Amino acid sequence: MTAYLLKRLAIAIATLVLASMVVFAVLEILPGDPARLMLGMNASADQVELLRNQMGLNAPLAWRYLHWTGGLLSLDFGRSYTYSVPVIDLVRERLAVSLPLALIALALSTLIAIPVGLFSASRRGRAGDTISMGAAQLGVAVPNFWFALMLIYVFAVWLRLVPAGGFPGWSAGVWPALKSLLLPALALALPQAAILARVTRSALIEVLNEDYIRTARAKGLPYRAVLWRHALRNAMIPVLTILGLQFAFLLAGTIIIENVFYLPGLGRLVFQAITQRDLIVVESVVMLLVAAVIAVNLLVDLSYAVVDPRLRSRQ
Amino acid sequence: MTLHIDISEETFGSILSKAFGNTAFVAGFVITLLILAMAVVSYAWTPYDVTKLVISDKTQAPSLAHWFGTDHFGRDILSMVMVGARNSIAVALVAVGIGMGVGVPLGAFAAARGGLVDEALMRLNDLVFAFPALLSAIMITAIFGPGAVNAIIAIGIFNIPVFARVARAGALAIWPREFILAARAAGKSSTQITIEHVLPNIATLLLVQGTIQFALGILAEAGLSYLGLGAQPPMPSWGRMLFDAQTRMVVAPWMAIFPGMAIVVAVLGLNLLGDGIADILDPKSRRQR
Numbered sequence: 001m002t003a004y005l006l007k008r009l010a011i012a013i014a015t016l017v018l019a020s021m022v023v024f025a026v027l028e029i030l031p032g033d034p035a036r037l038m039l040g041m042n043a044s045a046d047q048v049e050l051l052r053n054q055m056g057l058n059a060p061l062a063w064r065y066l067h068w069t070g071g072l073l074s075l076d077f078g079r080s081y082t083y084s085v086p087v088i089d090l091v092r093e094r095l096a097v098s099l100p101l102a103l104i105a106l107a108l109s110t111l112i113a114i115p116v117g118l119f120s121a122s123r124r125g126r127a128g129d130t131i132s133m134g135a136a137q138l139g140v141a142v143p144n145f146w147f148a149l150m151l152i153y154v155f156a157v158w159l160r161l162v163p164a165g166g167f168p169g170w171s172a173g174v175w176p177a178l179k180s181l182l183l184p185a186l187a188l189a190l191p192q193a194a195i196l197a198r199v200t201r202s203a204l205i206e207v208l209n210e211d212y213i214r215t216a217r218a219k220g221l222p223y224r225a226v227l228w229r230h231a232l233r234n235a236m237i238p239v240l241t242i243l244g245l246q247f248a249f250l251l252a253g254t255i256i257i258e259n260v261f262y263l264p265g266l267g268r269l270v271f272q273a274i275t276q277r278d279l280i281v282v283e284s285v286v287m288l289l290v291a292a293v294i295a296v297n298l299l300v301d302l303s304y305a306v307v308d309p310r311l312r313s314r315q
Numbered sequence: 316m317t318l319h320i321d322i323s324e325e326t327f328g329s330i331l332s333k334a335f336g337n338t339a340f341v342a343g344f345v346i347t348l349l350i351l352a353m354a355v356v357s358y359a360w361t362p363y364d365v366t367k368l369v370i371s372d373k374t375q376a377p378s379l380a381h382w383f384g385t386d387h388f389g390r391d392i393l394s395m396v397m398v399g400a401r402n403s404i405a406v407a408l409v410a411v412g413i414g415m416g417v418g419v420p421l422g423a424f425a426a427a428r429g430g431l432v433d434e435a436l437m438r439l440n441d442l443v444f445a446f447p448a449l450l451s452a453i454m455i456t457a458i459f460g461p462g463a464v465n466a467i468i469a470i471g472i473f474n475i476p477v478f479a480r481v482a483r484a485g486a487l488a489i490w491p492r493e494f495i496l497a498a499r500a501a502g503k504s505s506t507q508i509t510i511e512h513v514l515p516n517i518a519t520l521l522l523v524q525g526t527i528q529f530a531l532g533i534l535a536e537a538g539l540s541y542l543g544l545g546a547q548p549p550m551p552s553w554g555r556m557l558f559d560a561q562t563r564m565v566v567a568p569w570m571a572i573f574p575g576m577a578i579v580v581a582v583l584g585l586n587l588l589g590d591g592i593a594d595i596l597d598p599k600s601r602r603q604r
Binding site: 011015018138248286 | 442445446448534542564565580
């Protein structure tokens, strides 16, 4: 068990280091001089050169890489070229929008998907199963940003229940802030829920064919208890795997969804930073997202051991 | 010639009859064919010229003259949806080609070699999977400039590890089989065995994954175009049409409804087709349904 955990941890760290090299290398070849961008087209070559020196852009490549990664580790991400504020402040501010958004979406998707998967699996081949899996098949095909537009049309334009976009900030109160995250979270959650429901169903069906399920039924346990206590727990491994993978999709999905709803989140920040060539913001936020994906996948690996006691004793 | 070909020839007729009894396959096949036909027809004929702006006809609701209505430049939405299909199909299809062309040889090679080569390739896979695909696609198109070609590359790169993984897993299941042992005893090299025996046996697996990635490619292309990083105007694309529609939702909701439905129908068709093929050719998945 310990050996397994250590191996997963080592792979996660190695992946993170490699990823940081890739991000750094990619942004090195990106055209556009940040110093020139900050000073504008009228600045003289001398001024640009001076700023380049100040920003450390003329230092050797390896030194700049180490300086950058060292900064990341100590949470000193440098200053944004366009906003002229420390990147960490920007990230903290934007994370206050994106993190709740992603968590609400994840919660919504799980709350929809697990019951639908259970319902479908327990009624396999019957009308209820066919209808809910048909709906799931449709849900997988819906682009989340189009679903977002439709939600805006119905709930914001037509029924006027929620704002069509923008974010009042948490200082405006919890409810107004939550209200403006509701539609974006729903738009993010639907396609994820559809995928998760399908995975839950097929994992459950596989488990329901096992001998111990028949034993549990034979000893007189009601079907509901067998389904929730025995089958669902054993079906959790593929479900957890997909949940972990979906987290990465969710993070990337926020880029588009935050653009649809004009939410000042991390996704919108990184998208604007890419188009404005604000490299220091791009590399910090991308590394943050990659680290989050790797960390979540590691957590999923660890949670296997919690869910499945057999993995705990295995070497 | 070889054993696996005998098997597939023997069951070809029964596979065909099974295919036509499979609802998902038939529905998926018909929808996919319709979308493809729509794209092909658009080269020869569309109800209106999509490059011609008729400002006097702008944002008209759906009518007999314009089934899907018109956009803010007076262009016919139905014609634009038809022409947009070309772009979606081309981008997604070439991206699948890139993924298969590079990923399958990599995965098959890793499975044939095993050991360090396999480990290294799989860790490389982990690395690519650590980057949210859409985020990286946005970065790639932003670096090399927006456009259909760069969208293809951006989406194609992320298809590579997917196909590598599927090919490797499939190949690993084939290698311990007896007919591989027989081929080895006959003195064939591992490259020969991979080409003659392993690849034909994982072809259906790759076909199923291909339809899934095709569908995902259409979704990804729409996302990139929506952000303005895909095909550039005046070439119509479904994602771009949705972008144009967003600020006009109140006056012209049809501008958003129809291109979005085109995406849903195309992706649904491909997913159904993939599910159907998997169902028909894999008895295990059939039992579960």
